[in-house]
Amino acid sequence: MAIQHWRIRDRYYRLIGSKCTECGAEFFPPVYKCKRCGSEKIEDSEMPRTGKIMTHTELHEPMPGFEDQAPFHLAVIELTNGARVLSQIVDSPGDTVKTGAKVRAVVRRVRVDGESGQILYGYKFIVD
Amino acid sequence: MARNRAYITSVGLTKIGDHWESSLLDLAVEAARKALKGAPKLKPQQIFVGNMFSSMAASQEHLGALVANALGLEGIPAFKVEAACSSGGSAFNVAYSLVKAGAIDSALVVGVEKMRDMEGDSVSKALCMAESAEWTQFVGATFAALNALLARYYMEQMNVTRDELSSIPVIDHANGVNAEHAQFRKAITPDVVARSAMIADPLRLFDCAPTGDGAAAVLLVNDKAASGPKRNLVEVLAGRVTTAVFSLYQRKDMLRFTATEEAFKQAMKDAGLSPAKLDFAEVHDAFSVTGALSLEAMGFSKRGMGSKDAAHGKYNLNSDLSINTFGGLKARGHPVGGTGVYEISEAFLQLTDQAGKNQVKDADYGVTQNVGGVDTTSAVHVFGRAA
Numbered sequence: 339m340a341i342q343h344w345r346i347r348d349r350y351y352r353l354i355g356s357k358c359t360e361c362g363a364e365f366f367p368p369v370y371k372c373k374r375c376g377s378e379k380i381e382d383s384e385m386p387r388t389g390k391i392m393t394h395t396e397l398h399e400p401m402p403g404f405e406d407q408a409p410f411h412l413a414v415i416e417l418t419n420g421a422r423v424l425s426q427i428v429d430s431p432g433d434t435v436k437t438g439a440k441v442r443a444v445v446r447r448v449r450v451d452g453e454s455g456q457i458l459y460g461y462k463f464i465v466d
Numbered sequence: 467m468a469r470n471r472a473y474i475t476s477v478g479l480t481k482i483g484d485h486w487e488s489s490l491l492d493l494a495v496e497a498a499r500k501a502l503k504g505a506p507k508l509k510p511q512q513i514f515v516g517n518m519f520s521s522m523a524a525s526q527e528h529l530g531a532l533v534a535n536a537l538g539l540e541g542i543p544a545f546k547v548e549a550a551c552s553s554g555g556s557a558f559n560v561a562y563s564l565v566k567a568g569a570i571d572s573a574l575v576v577g578v579e580k581m582r583d584m585e586g587d588s589v590s591k592a593l594c595m596a597e598s599a600e601w602t603q604f605v606g607a608t609f610a611a612l613n614a615l616l617a618r619y620y621m622e623q624m625n626v627t628r629d630e631l632s633s634i635p636v637i638d639h640a641n642g643v644n645a646e647h648a649q650f651r652k653a654i655t656p657d658v659v660a661r662s663a664m665i666a667d668p669l670r671l672f673d674c675a676p677t678g679d680g681a682a683a684v685l686l687v688n689d690k691a692a693s694g695p696k697r698n699l700v701e702v703l704a705g706r707v708t709t710a711v712f713s714l715y716q717r718k719d720m721l722r723f724t725a726t727e728e729a730f731k732q733a734m735k736d737a738g739l740s741p742a743k744l745d746f747a748e749v750h751d752a753f754s755v756t757g758a759l760s761l762e763a764m765g766f767s768k769r770g771m772g773s774k775d776a777a778h779g780k781y782n783l784n785s786d787l788s789i790n791t792f793g794g795l796k797a798r799g800h801p802v803g804g805t806g807v808y809e810i811s812e813a814f815l816q817l818t819d820q821a822g823k824n825q826v827k828d829a830d831y832g833v834t835q836n837v838g839g840v841d842t843t844s845a846v847h848v849f850g851r852a853a
Contacts, residue, residue: 365716367600401606404606424713
């Protein structure tokens, strides 16, 4: 996990996804081929940092590496350009995490890699 | 050239649950030997083993050769097929496709998983390997969390209540009571689901299939290998595997299980069968919401009506369409790589009148649906009594 994190750290820090230069559709996570028009003319594109919650959950039984954060909120977020992000929602009172709530991206510690001790950072969202 | 036909001659099942005294291989061999007893003179030409995470659970890969060797069948081609929780159904599909194409006359398919030797959080990690390491595992989303996101969306978009969502697990447990190989043999009510521990809001413990050890096996043959009367055989009428947009949240419509839609549509066309002819369906309900959306994807319920129809009795044993006749994933259990082969074995038991108290009256046709990911891969097979 740690090596993957370094390879794509710009994407985790700056929400860099993909833009189709043929039809203009934007995607996060990045794609190799446009999901809308099928073009392979794809370039990196920084996503808008605001959007709204489409659906959400509070996770009580986490995976290894996330125990100290549980329970925590996860949400599918639709960004203002239509791209979708799966992310944790943090620093927000539980009753504000609801469908339709406006959110914005922040950079936070994601977890500490158990083997290397490396601290991994990435995007999370807060309710605005 | 005459059209090849494919038949199941026999099946072998282990009870699903805690098998502390048995290894992954012990379970696979037990199920395989039971299946092979159905055709004692036959030596299968190939072996396919459906399994998802033997490397994590048992430090073991190379399952094809391992199982072949243990059965004294070394020498024949043998493979592991992996497609997350649809590994079993996908392994069967490869075998079926080869028999149907005339490339081989017979095959042994074994689906096996050993989950109970792992701690719960390790199982969560292993299951989540069906999803993207970089984008889903990275943010800490377990498989239950993904299905919880889906469940909330389903309930909010389709006005589905808590009790309605519980209706498919309730059917599963009702059917599991009389299923000898089932992990849980106790009936439940919607209230039991609603009061169980919260896993990922709104999904509770009884919305989720349990972890368990288990293996199932089927012996597949063509006309040539199935010499003699076909009376006690089951014909595989069709089988399709399809895939969808990989991650649930990237799909245009999160509430459409397009992999199952396509696999089911294609398989029914191949079988030349109208869905109304089906007497039972073994549905991949790893979570209550996935059961509902699967019923909708196969057209048995209208959109948004899967759970509601189940709550109104549409899918009880011996209703027009019986579902999960031995308890489904929730009560029979879900040893992930084995599940698809359990479903197919259950179809065999129904269509050879060996289902005991779970027998669907006058069952002539049935369908199995086995999913990997959140309907990312779907393996659908259609079965009928052999003529």
